[in-house]
Amino acid sequence: MIGRITSSTLTQQTLRTLQANLAERDRLQNQATSQRAFRSPSEDPAAAATALGLHGEQTRAAQYARNIGDGTAWATTVDTALGASVDLLNRARDLTVQGANSGALSATARGSIAAELESIRDEMLAQANTTVLGRSVFAGTSDAGRAFDPGTFAFTGTGADGVQRRISDDETVRVDADGSQVFGQGKDSVFALLGDVAAELRSGTEVGARLGDIDARLSAMVAARGSIGARQAQLERASSHNVAVSTDLEARRAEVENVDSVEVLVRLQSAQLVYQSALQVTAKSLQTNLLEFLR
Secondary structure (H helix, E strand, C coil), X not given: CCCCCCHHHHHHHHHHHHHHHHHHHHHHHHHHHHCECCCCHHXXXXXXXXXXXHHHHHHHHHHHHHHHHHHHHHHHHHHHHHHHHHHHHHHHHHHHHHHHCHHHCCHHHHHHHHHHHHHHHHHHHHHHCCEECCEECCCECCCCCCCECCCCCCECCECCXXXXXXXXXXXXXXXXXXXXXXXXXXXXXXXXHHHHHHHHHXXXXXXXXXXXXXXXXXXXHHHHHHHHHHHHHHHHHHHHHHHHHHHHHHHHHHHHHECCHHHHHHHHHHHHHHHHHHHHHHHHHCCCCHHHHHC
16 A cells, blocks of 8 residues: 655655765765764774774884883993993903013002002993993892992892893893893902902012903803893894884774775765755755645
């Protein structure tokens, strides 16, 4: 059975169609101006869920980037301090070799060498107490502020508990160095060793036997520098990988959330033409006469 269609019914249906066309044009207009595919999750729940997951991954990648940057600062500081310490200890070894030639040196010359050795000791102690943002890079997780006591050369850090930085979901790296292994501690430290050599030079004692002790400390420093160099390379690789991951995540996020400007403009122009045509057709088809109005 065919239902009765009145002018009122036709008018309401036409208005609903016009409203739907107007809403679509408004949606496309918002996309064109905001460059976003949707304004709220209800418009596209699947895309919103994907975008939410991508934002979470981007947040994680950004945190790893900060960890890598901080870890690189620590590792670079350690490497610089170790490089300076190796240079200083090599100079101290050369001076010890000179001082070992006791027959050709006067007391004044031996005293000059001893004074330079003590200066090297103090410089090396300063390198061993190098800090990053107030934390010693050779004291592990200790908050003592410095790794070695200037008077006793006692180690104040926690060498076994290294400073770790997480640089990926399944990778962490130690970014400090164990000062007690690199420099020794107390009477067995490189600082005490250089002080002893200086004292022996002043007293006229033969210091050639000390070269073996200096070489042992030099080997420990070189080994520590090689280890931190390997960790720097690890951080660099992690940084490159993180940049690649971040770039890929941003591309995927843009694909989900952003719109193709050209495509949206074409669809917007099409929607505007459809709406204008609908208005013109409606204006001609809904010319209500007096009799229809009275009904």
